[in-house]
Amino acid sequence: MTRERERRTGGAYFRGVYEERPALLDGAVLWTRTAGPATDAVRPVLPDGCMDLIWADGRLLVAGPDTHAYVPGEVAARYAGIRFAPGDAPGFLGVPAHELRDRRVALGALWGEAEARRLGERITDAPDPARALDEAVRLRAAGAPASDPVLRAVVARLAAGRSVAETADAVGIGARQLHRRSLDAFGYGPKTLARVLRLQRALALVLAGAPYAEAAVRAGCADQAHLARETRALAGTTLGAYVAGAAESANSETPEPSGSRTTA
Template sequence: MYEERPSRLDGAVVWTRAAGPAAPFSVLPDGCMDLLWSDGRLYVAGPDTRAYVPENPCARYAGVRFAPGDAPVLLGVPAHELRDRRVDLAALWPGDRVRRLAERVGEAADPAAALEDLALRHAAGAPRPDPVIRAVAARLGAGWPVARAADAVGLGARQLHRRSLDAFGYGPKTLARVLRLQRALALVRAGAPHARAAAEAGCADQAHLAREMRALGGTTLSAYAASAKSDTPQPSGSSTTA
């Protein structure tokens, strides 16, 4: 069973997935990065440009999903270096420290809460998220064209692209596509017909949404809608690791 809740860390989400029998599932791109704990190990899930299928769907997971653009500042690594990757936290932070942190999370009665505490403590000593990057993510998430979002924050096209690679892992056009798909899928999960979901999310038509679903999600809208009706909700973003 997958569950999530808002984090005490601004803009983040805390989520868990219980161990036990489970069918294979896909994690769809959402513009986010995650700090994860599973099987006694700490990982980082980088920003995805395609659906990710965990190798072990039966494992127990806890995660903190950061708002788009926030994780690179907190973790100290440009997002593009982790694009479409799952990386041990020990590759980014000192190994001895990561081992101690992993043990602390694993021994906790609530690993997700312990992982959230870890993120909060680290964030307290890290630079603040870039307000310009947050403004870009908010505008693209609301469906603004990339050029309009760039103008609103005072960045040229090249500046925006360069800063987006570091913050989101890819350019603003890719982020806009990912966030548009997520808007559409939220409507599909709420029961909206596919044509309406496409129109309200900003797609040209239902066929456009179907193509984006295949390209980014690796599946069809009908298959996704069927899985959304199951009694085991699935994460919509970069929420698991191998």
């Protein structure tokens, strides 16, 4: 389905046509993007707890987990990507998430240049690169380690606003073990993941029309000032600038996806 929402595209968000639908891999999302006019604005990406495998004009790269707004890089004309649910990508990629934290890495650096080149050529030569990428991920994932149900439970509880301590008790593992496993699965500790997911909840509420103070409390922040600090720290902007950027996107003559993962 087409959504007015900007997504991760190798470190940049830009105006154009964005579409997403459920991927063949359980819990993942398949998305595509075609660029708008060269004069359109490019926007940073906000942390969302996810990792992506991206085909960009024939290149394959991995977008690792972000801890802060990512400064835009070069922009391709066409993208197709698989957005993995938090914690699912490391088993597929064969590398701990913390090694990719705040990085965009060519797939060849992880799988070897020859294998990555063959896969990239197969996807590029396909009539529908997005479908080819989707199928390639499904096939490879069949031989990869299964997602850890404990870590999926961790994500679910933190996304629902539960504390790290309460989450550790609920899943039956100690705080140190949870931190160690979170580094491998998410790229950072559970406290950082909780902050990222909380900010996503708060900004979604703000965009839905909730007053800042109400959005802050409903998302799990102490108050509006707390949300303002988290927005500055993680998104690199203010709440006012974030909302203004979303409004500008909504009113643009060139439809520009906007959402809780981008910043003005």
